[in-house]
Amino acid sequence: MQDELKSLQKRLGITFVFVTHDQHEALSMADSLAVFNQGKIAQIGTPAEIYTQPKTRFVADFVGSSNLLPPTLTQSLGGPAKWASLRPETLRLDANGPIAGPVTAIRYLGAGHRISLNAHGHDIAAILPAGSALPEPGTEIRLGFAPEALHIMDEA
Secondary structure: OHHHHHHHHHHHOOOOOOOOOOHHHHHHHOOOEEEEEOOEEEEEEOHHHHHHOOOOHHHHHHOOOOEEEOHHHHHHOOOOOOOEEEOHHHOEEOOOOOEEEEEEEEEEOOOEEEEEEEEOOEEEEEEEEOOOOOOOOOOEEEEEOOHHHOEEOOOO
């Protein structure tokens, strides 16, 4: 149905508004999208902008899974003392990574595993691809990320 609607829209050359509460559907179908919070527009942009550069904690959490980092944790990772978003799929096991803590859970996802750890009292999730060496629950691990993966949000 999604492919059919997208094909029809392109073939007819028209603009249409598609309302959905399914974030995956919105990201895959939209050329531009608006995220609403309590009846007000929280952010407008391309799907990639909304996903990788959320302006608020609400948008970061609403559109996909995100590690929401409070200002103190963001600052300890080399960023400013502001809220930040760090997507689980941008994290990797890294013996020298700045995020450290014991593994609290491991969940099989099919294409990979979701690893949860407690870093300085904050739950952090990482998505590791299938075939990755998996730590045991309780094991202390370190996670790293590319600097551009840490997105500082506009809100204080």
